[in-house]
Amino acid sequence: MLDLIVIGGGPAGLAAACSAWEGGAKNIVIVERDRELGGILNQCIHNGFGLHYFQEELTGPEYAGRFIRMLKSTGVEVRLDTMVLDVTEEKEVHIVSAAEGYRVLRAKAVILAMGCRERARGAISIPGSRPAGIFTAGAAQRYVNIEGRMVGSRILILGSGDIGLIMARRMTLEGAKVLACVELMPYSGGLNRNIVQCLQDFGIPLYLSHTIVDIKGNARVEQVTIARVDARRKPIPGTEKIFNCDTVLLSVGLIPENELSKKAGIRLDRRTNGPVVCENMETSVPGIFACGNVVHVHDLVDFVTAESQRAGAAAAEYIARGERPGCDVLELTNGDGVAYTVPQRIRRSGVKKSAEVFFRVSRVCGRSTLCVRCGDGDIAEFKRDHLAPGEMEHIVLPKALLEKCGSGNLTISVKEVSHD
Amino acid sequence: MTELICIVCPRGCHLKVDEENGFSVTGNSCPRGAEYGRAELTNPTRVVTSTVRVEGALHPRCPVKTNVPIPKKLVFEAVRALNGVCLEAPIAAGQIVVKNVCGTGADFIATRNLERR
Ligand SMILES: Cc1cc2nc3c(=O)[nH]c(=O)nc-3n(C[C@H](O)[C@H](O)[C@H](O)COP(=O)(O)OP(=O)(O)OC[C@H]3O[C@@H](n4cnc5c(N)ncnc54)[C@H](O)[C@@H]3O)c2cc1C
Numbered sequence: 269m270l271d272l273i274v275i276g277g278g279p280a281g282l283a284a285a286c287s288a289w290e291g292g293a294k295n296i297v298i299v300e301r302d303r304e305l306g307g308i309l310n311q312c313i314h315n316g317f318g319l320h321y322f323q324e325e326l327t328g329p330e331y332a333g334r335f336i337r338m339l340k341s342t343g344v345e346v347r348l349d350t351m352v353l354d355v356t357e358e359k360e361v362h363i364v365s366a367a368e369g370y371r372v373l374r375a376k377a378v379i380l381a382m383g384c385r386e387r388a389r390g391a392i393s394i395p396g397s398r399p400a401g402i403f404t405a406g407a408a409q410r411y412v413n414i415e416g417r418m419v420g421s422r423i424l425i426l427g428s429g430d431i432g433l434i435m436a437r438r439m440t441l442e443g444a445k446v447l448a449c450v451e452l453m454p455y456s457g458g459l460n461r462n463i464v465q466c467l468q469d470f471g472i473p474l475y476l477s478h479t480i481v482d483i484k485g486n487a488r489v490e491q492v493t494i495a496r497v498d499a500r501r502k503p504i505p506g507t508e509k510i511f512n513c514d515t516v517l518l519s520v521g522l523i524p525e526n527e528l529s530k531k532a533g534i535r536l537d538r539r540t541n542g543p544v545v546c547e548n549m550e551t552s553v554p555g556i557f558a559c560g561n562v563v564h565v566h567d568l569v570d571f572v573t574a575e576s577q578r579a580g581a582a583a584a585e586y587i588a589r590g591e592r593p594g595c596d597v598l599e600l601t602n603g604d605g606v607a608y609t610v611p612q613r614i615r616r617s618g619v620k621k622s623a624e625v626f627f628r629v630s631r632v633c634g635r636s637t638l639c640v641r642c643g644d645g646d647i648a649e650f651k652r653d654h655l656a657p658g659e660m661e662h663i664v665l666p667k668a669l670l671e672k673c674g675s676g677n678l679t680i681s682v683k684e685v686s687h688d
Numbered sequence: 689m690t691e692l693i694c695i696v697c698p699r700g701c702h703l704k705v706d707e708e709n710g711f712s713v714t715g716n717s718c719p720r721g722a723e724y725g726r727a728e729l730t731n732p733t734r735v736v737t738s739t740v741r742v743e744g745a746l747h748p749r750c751p752v753k754t755n756v757p758i759p760k761k762l763v764f765e766a767v768r769a770l771n772g773v774c775l776e777a778p779i780a781a782g783q784i785v786v787k788n789v790c791g792t793g794a795d796f797i798a799t800r801n802l803e804r805r
């Protein structure tokens with residue numbers, strides 16, 4: 269029997285495995301379906317990673333490289349080119365690889381670190397014909413950055429998520445013409461810095477409150493029509509604009525990859541599409557932990573690392589000491605203006621010095637107060653100058669504070685003080 | 689007075705730069721923001737990332753970056769300097785790929801290891 273199986277060798281799996289090793293777990297295996305470690309970071313060749321964790325600005329491959337080096341100094345075993353097919357509540361992990369065929373591994377604990385996948389055209393139902401030339405931005409990123417193949421020459425981007433913005437710049441530098449970035453919402457889904465350095469730097473227009481209403485083309489995309497949308501996000505007739513282009517990139521959101529979690533009978537949260545987790549990243553199945561984009565979509569890898577280190581340390585503790593009683597539970601709920609929280613549950617006995625809570629707001633706000641309410645009293649307030657759905661927020665709740673509040677629910681909400 | 693969004697870190701502070709007053713910056717949460725605001729209006733610079741061809745490795749491309757920011761107006765020229773460059777695996781992260789890019793003094797360096805296979 270192994271101590272720990274980590275599913276996924278991206279930044280989440282790497283950090284979790286290193287921390288579990290440091291925490292005393294010894295028989296650890298990382299299972300990764302790709303030919304190399306590093307996950308999505310291998311294709312994110314731009315810089316902007318590691319400012320929090322390493323205090324310097326690294327590219328994705330450099331950030332991954334540092335953790336791969338750290339992992340090499342441990343005794344963690346890595347199985348590449350190996351796909352996990354199934355995980356059970358009993359912590360049996362079914363794997364398959366070309367080299368060894370089908371096998372079942374057993375462990376005392378499991379960490380889920382499978383990352384997320386991109387929403388594709390089907391998930392957002394774009395009208396029009398079905399020619400070639402429509403890619404998710406992440407797939408295009410892989411073709412261009414890893415395989416060295418261009419995906420098109422006149423490009424329209426639907427959705428202003430970070431991957432789409434990063435690809436707007438990348439394709440421009442590679443000689444393509446990026447005609448516009450079109451966003452359904454009245455605000456961008458990506459980081460402000462990416463709007464500036466990926467669109468504005470190159471004079472690429474951003475159409476907010478717009479969507480694609482038609483795609484024309486026989487074999488390949490030839491023409492795309494966009495239109496402004498009203499407050500109910502319905503296209504407004506007469507506002508159409510036509511672009512002649514050969515490629516559409518979709519950057520319309522990421523979904524945590526939880527097929528395996530479902531099979532293991534793990535409780536999922538409808539708001540995050542990821543597992544419900546406790547303060548130490550344990551799921552509803554004792555001994556199965558989750559971290560990184562499989563839990564909720566992160567915009568900063570530094571937070572993935574921090575969260576995964578917590579999961580790794582907690583798994584090591586679980587392996588050493590077995591199940592921990594989880595009776596004294598605070599349930600976290602999202603109040604006005606908050607879309608979700610991670611963790612969703614805090615077991616007070618499991619909190620060391622403090623509990624970190626991550627969340628996203630559901631609308632753009634100016635100067636605001638984040639209120640933490642327990643029962644009918646506010647127990648803490650945090651000030652922010654600016655809040656946006658594209659930027660993950662986090663607050664730290666000290667143990668002393670959690671002990672003061674009674675039992676029941678903690679609600680986090682936003683009160684806007686002034687709009688910018 | 690020019691309003692800018694600081695791109696130095698993901699926080700994205702809203703800066704105001706006063707050109708008439710020695711490019712003094714307000715709205716920044718840390719000194720790097722002040723430095724960025726001043727530089728952006730006097731001599732804007734960017735780190736450039738791209739890829740080059742590589743032979744004998746797991747992948748046909750190797751990611752690269754300029755080891756220091758270069759003037760923004762030279763970004764396209766810098767990327768063109770990578771055309772036709774072909775590396776031979778093994779590659780070590782940090783290895784110089786193009787020296788003194790467009791006379792800026794910056795070098796393009798590899799940003800990952802690629803073993804020979
Ligand atoms: C395009 C893009 C741009 C980004 N830009 C930035 C940025 O500028 N700055 C920043 O800080 N952050 C950025 N991020 C965010 C950051 O990179 C991610 O949050 C982080 O990589 C998530 O790590 P992860 O390990 O959870 O997931 P991943 O990196 O996706 O790793 C998951 C791994 O699990 C493996 N896996 C999945 N299912 C299985 C299975 N069944 N069996 C075996 N293996 C499996 C996958 O192959 C993959 O290697 C960006 C993300 C993306 C997608």
Ligand code: SF4
Nearest residue numbers: 694697700701718721
């Ligand atoms: S001013 Fe400082 S904190 Fe604000 S975005 Fe710039 S670097 Fe980040």
